[in-house]
Amino acid sequence: MIDIVKNIQTINNEVGQNCTLVAVTKTKPNSYIEEAYKVEQRHFGENKVQELERKYNELPKDIKWHMIGHLQTNKVKHIAPFVYLIHSVDSLKLAKEINKQASKNNRIINILLQVHVGKEDSKFGLSIKKMKALINEPEFKSLDHIKIVGLMTMATNTTNQETIKFEFDTVNKLYKELKPSLNLKYLSMGMSSDYKLALSCGSNMIRVGSTIFGERNYKK
Numbered sequence: 001m002i003d004i005v006k007n008i009q010t011i012n013n014e015v016g017q018n019c020t021l022v023a024v025t026k027t028k029p030n031s032y033i034e035e036a037y038k039v040e041q042r043h044f045g046e047n048k049v050q051e052l053e054r055k056y057n058e059l060p061k062d063i064k065w066h067m068i069g070h071l072q073t074n075k076v077k078h079i080a081p082f083v084y085l086i087h088s089v090d091s092l093k094l095a096k097e098i099n100k101q102a103s104k105n106n107r108i109i110n111i112l113l114q115v116h117v118g119k120e121d122s123k124f125g126l127s128i129k130k131m132k133a134l135i136n137e138p139e140f141k142s143l144d145h146i147k148i149v150g151l152m153t154m155a156t157n158t159t160n161q162e163t164i165k166f167e168f169d170t171v172n173k174l175y176k177e178l179k180p181s182l183n184l185k186y187l188s189m190g191m192s193s194d195y196k197l198a199l200s201c202g203s204n205m206i207r208v209g210s211t212i213f214g215e216r217n218y219k220k
C-alpha cells in the first residue's frame with residue numbers, strides 16, 4: 001500500500017510554509033483523498049469536470065478544489081458554484097464564460113492564466129505575447145466576476161533539465177514583471193517530476209499527483 005500520509009509530509013517538509021501543495025487526485029478514489037485530508041491536506045486538484053463535480057459532492061465541503069486541466073466553456077457551469085481556483089485559463093472566450101457563471105452564482109472566481117513557453121506545439125496555454133495582449137484587452141479588463149491571482153505553466157515533457165529550467169525561469173520572470181500591477185499571488189508550476197526544480201525557480205504552488213498517490217492507471 002502506498003503511504004499517502006508519509007508522502008505528503010515529506011513534500012511539505014521540502015517545500016516549506018510559503019508554497020501551496022495541490023494534491024492531484026485525478027483517477028484516484030475518494031478514500032485516497034480522505035487519507036490525505038486526515039493530515040490537514042485541503043487543496044486538491046482535478047483535471048476533468050465530471051470527476052471534480054462528483055468528488056466535490058461526495059467529500060468534505062471545506063476542501064479547496066482546483067481545476068488544473070483544460071476546461072471547455074460549456075462545462076464551466078458545473079464547477080462555477082464551488083471551484084476554488086481555475087489554473088487553466090487561456091482564452092478570452094473561456095474567461096468570459098467563467099465570469100458569466102461566477103456572476104450567476106454571485107461570486108468572484110479566482111483564476112490563473114496558463115502560459116506556454118516551450119518550443120513544442122501545445123494546444124493549451126497562451127504564449128507570452130498573447131497573454132500580454134489578453135490582459136490589456138478592454139473586454140477582458142471589464143470582467144468583474146473573475147480575478148487573476150497568478151500564472152500557471154506546464155514544462156515541456158522532457159528529461160532535459162536545462163530545457164525545463166529555462167521555461168520555469170522564463171515564466172518566473174513574467175510573473176515578477178506582472179505581479180505588482182496585477183497584484184498576483186501564485187505561480188503554479190511543478191509536478192511530481194519537476195517540482196524541486198520549479199521551487200528553485202520561484203514557484204509557490206505545486207501540483208503533485210503520482211509522487212503522493214502512486215502512478216495512475218488509465219486502462220481501467
Ligand SMILES: *Cc1c(COP(=O)(O)O)cnc(C)c1O
Nearest residue numbers: 024047068191192207208209210
Ligand atoms: C496530472 C497533472 C499534474 C500532476 O502530475 P504528476 O506527474 O502525477 O504529479 C499536474 N498538473 C497538471 C495540469 C496535471 O494534469
